[in-house]
Amino acid sequence: MKLGDLSLAQLRQRLAANDLALRTGPFVTRMHSTLPLIADGLLRLYADFPLDEGEFNDFHVRVGQPTGIRRWLRPQINFWYDDHSPFKPLPANHAFALLEWGMNWCVAGHAHHYLMLHAAVLEKNGRAVVLPGDPGAGKSTLTAALMLSGWRLLSDEITLIDRDDGMLVGLARPVSLKNASIDVIQRAFPDAVIGAPAHDTHKGTVAHVRPSADSVARVNEKARPAWVIFPRWKQGSAARLSHHSRADAMLHTASHAFNYSLLGGLGFELNAALMDACTCFDFEYSNLDEALQTFAELAA
Amino acid sequence: MTPAQRCPPLLDVLRQPARMATLDLKNWDLLLRQAGSAGLLSRIAVLADQLGLNAQLPTEVRPHLTAARTLAAKQRQAVRWEARRVARALAKLEGPVLLLKGAAYAIADLPPAAGRLFSDIDILVPRDQLGQTEGALMLAGWHTQKQDAYDQRYYRLWMHELPPMTHIRRGTVLDVHHNLLPETSRIRTHAAPILEAAQALTDPAGLSIPTHTDLVLHSACHLFHEGEWGHGLRDLVDLDAMLREFSAELGFWPNLLARARTLNLGRPLYYALDTCQRWLLTPIPDQIIAECPSPPPTWQRPLMRMLFDAGLASTHLSCQGPLSQLAGLVLYVRGHYLRMPWQLLIPHLLHQVKRSEMETDKESDKKNG
Numbered sequence: 001m002k003l004g005d006l007s008l009a010q011l012r013q014r015l016a017a018n019d020l021a022l023r024t025g026p027f028v029t030r031m032h033s034t035l036p037l038i039a040d041g042l043l044r045l046y047a048d049f050p051l052d053e054g055e056f057n058d059f060h061v062r063v064g065q066p067t068g069i070r071r072w073l074r075p076q077i078n079f080w081y082d083d084h085s086p087f088k089p090l091p092a093n094h095a096f097a098l099l100e101w102g103m104n105w106c107v108a109g110h111a112h113h114y115l116m117l118h119a120a121v122l123e124k125n126g127r128a129v130v131l132p133g134d135p136g137a138g139k140s141t142l143t144a145a146l147m148l149s150g151w152r153l154l155s156d157e158i159t160l161i162d163r164d165d166g167m168l169v170g171l172a173r174p175v176s177l178k179n180a181s182i183d184v185i186q187r188a189f190p191d192a193v194i195g196a197p198a199h200d201t202h203k204g205t206v207a208h209v210r211p212s213a214d215s216v217a218r219v220n221e222k223a224r225p226a227w228v229i230f231p232r233w234k235q236g237s238a239a240r241l242s243h244h245s246r247a248d249a250m251l252h253t254a255s256h257a258f259n260y261s262l263l264g265g266l267g268f269e270l271n272a273a274l275m276d277a278c279t280c281f282d283f284e285y286s287n288l289d290e291a292l293q294t295f296a297e298l299a300a
Numbered sequence: 301m302t303p304a305q306r307c308p309p310l311l312d313v314l315r316q317p318a319r320m321a322t323l324d325l326k327n328w329d330l331l332l333r334q335a336g337s338a339g340l341l342s343r344i345a346v347l348a349d350q351l352g353l354n355a356q357l358p359t360e361v362r363p364h365l366t367a368a369r370t371l372a373a374k375q376r377q378a379v380r381w382e383a384r385r386v387a388r389a390l391a392k393l394e395g396p397v398l399l400l401k402g403a404a405y406a407i408a409d410l411p412p413a414a415g416r417l418f419s420d421i422d423i424l425v426p427r428d429q430l431g432q433t434e435g436a437l438m439l440a441g442w443h444t445q446k447q448d449a450y451d452q453r454y455y456r457l458w459m460h461e462l463p464p465m466t467h468i469r470r471g472t473v474l475d476v477h478h479n480l481l482p483e484t485s486r487i488r489t490h491a492a493p494i495l496e497a498a499q500a501l502t503d504p505a506g507l508s509i510p511t512h513t514d515l516v517l518h519s520a521c522h523l524f525h526e527g528e529w530g531h532g533l534r535d536l537v538d539l540d541a542m543l544r545e546f547s548a549e550l551g552f553w554p555n556l557l558a559r560a561r562t563l564n565l566g567r568p569l570y571y572a573l574d575t576c577q578r579w580l581l582t583p584i585p586d587q588i589i590a591e592c593p594s595p596p597p598t599w600q601r602p603l604m605r606m607l608f609d610a611g612l613a614s615t616h617l618s619c620q621g622p623l624s625q626l627a628g629l630v631l632y633v634r635g636h637y638l639r640m641p642w643q644l645l646i647p648h649l650l651h652q653v654k655r656s657e658m659e660t661d662k663e664s665d666k667k668n669g
Binding site: 055056058060082084111113262263264 | 329
């Protein structure tokens with residue numbers, strides 16, 4: 001059964017009863033919330049995802065109102081992982097963004113059976129591109145654009161590398177867009193489904209793009225890494241790939257990973273194997289169409 | 301409510317790790333949450349591995365255990381590395397430098413070390429070398445965190461340890477003790493016999509660890525006198541693991557009792573033995589518990605059991621009973637009551653309340669501003 005098979009009323013009821021377990025790639029997350037923003041966001045962005053009917057959940061999460069007198073002064077919400085809350089409360093209208101951050105935190109903080117890099121991953125014709133990106137470099141914009149032009153999304157934030165075979169493992173969760181890139185994507189892809197924006201978060205305005213149906217349907221297909229590309233959006237720049245040294249790429253991914261040092265020697269081996277399998281580039285662009293053209297040629 | 305009724309399946313598995321092979325997925329779901337919350341998931345993962353159970357466990361569960369073992373292995377390596385840095389920083393110190401608790405277990409490869417997680421490293425040095433120790437550690441990059449004059453006075457005048465020291469580069473935290481209990485504590489103990497009896501390590505050279513009996517007594521007094529119940533069950537598992545293995549040594553039990561008398565730690569030892577036996581079925585001769593020095597008066601025992609049971613059950617929501625919150629408050633007050641006399645405690649608590657209010661105000665100012 002898919003989440004989208006439920007009506008909004010059914011979804012709300014099941015969320016309120018802690019009776020909704022969502023499967024995203026290898027993880028099952030059981031969700032508990034009575035907040036309308038959570039049900040709305042899930043139905044809009046996760047409709048193609050399967051529900052899990054089993055008895056085992058990888059993560060138990062809840063988004064709701066904190067207790068205490070503050071909730072009468074100003075509506076706030078918080079995120080609970082099982083029975084503890086790792087974050088500070090946020091304004092109530094950030095509920096869905098908080099759920100997304102919380103789900104990222106669940107994976108990044110626990111899934112040490114993978115090497116986890118801070119990078120996006122997409123796949124085309126059996127070959128995957130890893131996109132590490134410094135904040136503001138335009139990684140998520142490019143990720144959303146590639147996904148909306150036929151690349152299969154594995155992940156927007158967390159690259160999972162299987163420690164047994166070095167293959168890339170997908171989550172296919174929504175792509176998080178910030179500020180101006182929300183309009184950029186909506187204009188370039190009028191059919192893209194984008195969730196309700198959360199304004200004035202610590203990252204500015206945040207909104208999530210619904211993953212393509214193909215990405216969700218094929219989420220369990222692992223992908224073979226072929227490129228590591230460092231995107232950089234630069235005003236007026238023509239789309240251009242240029243050589244990036246593997247050694248530098250390895251240092252960059254290692255220092256931006258979620259658990260590179262935690263994995264010790266294995267982390268090094270996996271990261272080195274990734275670089276061995278990949279050609280590394282810097283990629284400058286200002287125009288999305290040109291960028292997509294460059295990537296289409298690369299994957300051809 | 302008996303302990304076993306409170307905390308299945310975690311307590312079943314701690315008592316009999318082989319039971320892991322028989323759990324269904326629903327119980328695994330709860331076990332992983334309870335164990336994660338208790339800080340015992342890595343221990344369970346390592347035990348499953350040691351017992352060769354991995355292949356029999358559900359495929360949904362195995363990745364969690366692999367992840368938990370990875371974390372424990374990393375922490376163990378990090379503690380070893382950090383201990384060598386401490387040894388190097390304090391190489392010129394005259395007196396012994398003892399590793400305590402988690403770091404001691406890990407470096408000496410003692411039974412609680414399997415899958416144990418750490419938040420900081422604890423060391424014990426002679427009181428008269430506290431100044432030199434602090435100076436040498438500062439030169440090597442450890443600094444006391446930002447604290448006001450009140451905190452500095454609180455630690456240096458009343459406590460048995462310096463304010464926590466954090467390494468400026470690595471962010472690792474070191475607690476430097478000169479005694480097991482605060483200077484103001486209702487039970488007075490002394491560290492000299494522990495320092496004297498300590499066994500020197502070959503790696504890292506320059507560090508020592510307390511004898512087995514002293515490790516047990518320290519763990520007992522940490523849990524049952526200081527009252528940090530957040531890791532209560534984890535600490536009880538440490539005690540259980542040590543008692544099971546050390547009790548095979550010739551004369552261990554009488555030595556433990558004699559040592560408890562010398563260090564004036566009979567009361568916390570009594571509580572530790574009684575609670576280990578009831579919660580983890582630790583094989584402890586009844587006669588040893590009966591002979592424990594300074595046991596609590598008989599009328600207090602049921603009450604204390606009830607409180608400790610509630611403290612240990614605070615591990616996870618699924619273990620808590622109706623009176624858990626009240627018991628938690630009582631334990632908190634008890635912990636402070638044992639720490640210092642009323643004439644110090646009341647001003648201290650008032651200061652803490654005032655400060656926490658000021659911090660809340662500051663936070664909301666920041667958000668509004």
